[in-house]
Amino acid sequence: MPDARGQIRRLPGxxxxxxxxxxxxxVLAAIFAPMISPHDPLEQDLFAAxxxxxxxxxxxxxxxxxxxxxxxxLLSRMLYGARLALTVALVAGTLTCxxxxxxxxxxxYYRGWADLVISRLVDIWMAFPPVLFAILLxxxxxxxLTSIIIAxxxxxxxxxxxxxxxxxxxxxxxxxxxxxQVAGRSRLGIALAEILPNVLPTIVAxxxxxxxxxxxxxxxxxxxxxxxxxxxxxxGGMIAEGRTSIYQAWWVLVFPLFALFLTVLxxxxxxxxxxxxxxxxxx
Amino acid sequence: MSYLAIKDLTVRLKNGVPLLRKVSxxxxxxxxxxxxxxSGAGKSMIGKAVLGILPRxxxxxxxxxxxxxxxxxxxxxxxxxxxxxxKAALIPQDPLTALNPSRRIGPQIIDxxxxxxxxxxxxxxxxxLELLDEVHIQxxxxxxxxxxxxLSGGMRQRILIASAFAAEPKLIIADEPTTALDVTVQxxxxxxxxxxxxxxxxxxxxxxxxLGVVSKVSQTLTVLYAGKVIEDTNVRAFFEAPAxxxxxxxxxxxxxxxxxxxxxxxxxxxxxxxxxxxVAAFDAQLNG
Numbered sequence: 001m002p003d004a005r006g007q008i009r010r011l012p013g014x015x016x017x018x019x020x021x022x023x024x025x026x027v028l029a030a031i032f033a034p035m036i037s038p039h040d041p042l043e044q045d046l047f048a049a050x051x052x053x054x055x056x057x058x059x060x061x062x063x064x065x066x067x068x069x070x071x072x073x074l075l076s077r078m079l080y081g082a083r084l085a086l087t088v089a090l091v092a093g094t095l096t097c098x099x100x101x102x103x104x105x106x107x108x109y110y111r112g113w114a115d116l117v118i119s120r121l122v123d124i125w126m127a128f129p130p131v132l133f134a135i136l137l138x139x140x141x142x143x144x145l146t147s148i149i150i151a152x153x154x155x156x157x158x159x160x161x162x163x164x165x166x167x168x169x170x171x172x173x174x175x176x177x178x179x180x181q182v183a184g185r186s187r188l189g190i191a192l193a194e195i196l197p198n199v200l201p202t203i204v205a206x207x208x209x210x211x212x213x214x215x216x217x218x219x220x221x222x223x224x225x226x227x228x229x230x231x232x233x234x235x236g237g238m239i240a241e242g243r244t245s246i247y248q249a250w251w252v253l254v255f256p257l258f259a260l261f262l263t264v265l266x267x268x269x270x271x272x273x274x275x276x277x278x279x280x281x282x283x
Numbered sequence: 284m285s286y287l288a289i290k291d292l293t294v295r296l297k298n299g300v301p302l303l304r305k306v307s308x309x310x311x312x313x314x315x316x317x318x319x320x321x322s323g324a325g326k327s328m329i330g331k332a333v334l335g336i337l338p339r340x341x342x343x344x345x346x347x348x349x350x351x352x353x354x355x356x357x358x359x360x361x362x363x364x365x366x367x368x369x370k371a372a373l374i375p376q377d378p379l380t381a382l383n384p385s386r387r388i389g390p391q392i393i394d395x396x397x398x399x400x401x402x403x404x405x406x407x408x409x410x411x412l413e414l415l416d417e418v419h420i421q422x423x424x425x426x427x428x429x430x431x432x433x434l435s436g437g438m439r440q441r442i443l444i445a446s447a448f449a450a451e452p453k454l455i456i457a458d459e460p461t462t463a464l465d466v467t468v469q470x471x472x473x474x475x476x477x478x479x480x481x482x483x484x485x486x487x488x489x490x491x492x493x494l495g496v497v498s499k500v501s502q503t504l505t506v507l508y509a510g511k512v513i514e515d516t517n518v519r520a521f522f523e524a525p526a527x528x529x530x531x532x533x534x535x536x537x538x539x540x541x542x543x544x545x546x547x548x549x550x551x552x553x554x555x556x557x558x559x560x561x562v563a564a565f566d567a568q569l570n571g
Contacts, residue, residue: 111339175381176391178336179446183398184368193394197385280385280430 016273019266030083039073041080041233046071050249068252069245077233084234088218092152093211100160101203108168109191122158130155138226145228152214167199201278208271212264235260285309286486287454292346302328303510315487317497320507326490330456368399372447374457378439382431389427392446399450414445437468448479454486494537506530509562529558
């Protein structure tokens with residue numbers, strides 16, 4: 001007989017809608033940036049420098065969110081910045097997840113020397129301060145989108161390995177794994193068909209969290225001018241520029257910061273919601 | 284000839300501490316043998332050794348396991364796995380963790396038939412429905428589509444019994460299959476295991492610590508203490524007059540429903556000391 005838990009279908013909830021909505025908006029902005037941007041994000045107009053957003057006095061309706069100290073349109077720059085933020089989030093997040101989760105699954109299920117090697121590696125890795133590690137890596141690899149993605153994967157795979165390893169280990173001790181073993185299933189078959197589906201909800205939650213973290217790391221690197229070339233607008237770069245003129249034009253700092261904040265928050269909230277969705281017991 | 288013959292099986296922890304001390308026992312084809320002993324006596328360890336699922340910390344250091352006349356331990360790992368899969372199966376102790384929580388019931392049973400017998404899916408699915416019907420599950424079609432958490436403990440144990448018998452193994456190891464269930468369900472499950480065993484003519488090694496259960500299901504039994512065989516006898520002889528002092532005390536310790544307080548007698552200290560000495564002497568003989 002189905003018990004009560006089977007009947008409770010969790011509603012996606014307001015926060016899932018809000019976070020999903022913001023991310024969808026961002027995806028659309030990123031895709032259609034060239035079409036919907038009112039201005040060229042790189043075009044400077046020193047006569048229109050530091051124009052405030054539309055509701056302030058002295059605003060120019062052509063520049064909806066105002067301009068920075070070089071007279072570049074903030075809205076356009078933010079739309080283009082979304083492109084980079086999302087690319088980094090998706091590509092770096094997914095790659096980090098693949099590398100980390102695979103190693104974690106191997107360590108947690110196969111145990112033995114593989115676990116020994118991977119776990120020690122994780123311990124050593126986590127002893128490095130991540131931001132300094134990132135800066136060091138970029139210094140070695142050179143700036144550019146690929147370097148940022150590589151740096152994020154290299155730094156953050158441990159986050160997945162640790163959690164997935166622990167989860168795979170506890171699943172590996174369950175009787176259903178023993179039964180599959182008795183029935184003659186291979187180790188790989190058990191890892192993929194029996195263990196992985198049970199670890200998946202955790203992986204999905206971590207993946208979305210990681211996408212948020214990737215956005216932050218990219219912003220940090222842009223802030224210290226180690227991201228991609230300065231002629232491409234990034235949120236982190238905008239925040240860095242805004243910092244110098246915070247007393248004359250607060251909006252240059254606040255708008256990209258707010259976009260960054262909403263994006264990271266949305267990723268983590270989305271993860272929570274998806275975790276419930278992927279878990280058959282809660283579904 | 285016996286279907287399962289274990290000879291001088293020794294299992295040790297990695298640090299050398301023995302878990303099983305030269306255990307020998309046989310299960311005839313179609314016979315039910317109970318394996319009794321207190322917690323930690325090594326009952327389950329014997330089943331795990333036979334099925335090749337010993338925990339990582341334990342190591343098989345000596346002895347033979349003959350399944351259907353074939354020495355499992357001399358086979359290469361892959362062949363051994365295939366042999367065990369085709370000829371033996373496990374009814375696990377805890378129905379809560381013995382089914383994969385993120386997969387539906389149907390595929391979990393069908394997998395056994397596909398893996399072991401190499402059947403095509405439609406044929407396996409039809410057989411799975413039959414099996415669920417055989418273990419008295421109503422509406423097998425719906426149950427096949429359910430997730431484990433949607434079913435009760437008793438239902439899950441029925442499903443595990445169905446999937447153990449699915450590929451017609453000739454040996455089933457039941458590792459305390461009723462311990463995790465409440466008393467009313469226990470009785471039904473015992474009856475079901477017995478019924479399935481008779482219908483399929485399967486040899487059954489029934490691991491339990493409950494002597495009350497032993498008299499209901501089995502013909503022969505092996506008493507284990509600290510990984511050593513204390514007594515190997517048939518059930519009737521055991522309940523009339525156990526040969527070993529420890530077995531007598533164990534039998535006397537079984538509470539009777541008519542006098543639950545007065546009949547609850549722990550195994551006396553002197554007998555524990557005696558049996559410990561016997562094990563120590565056996566160890567000395569082994570090592571010396």
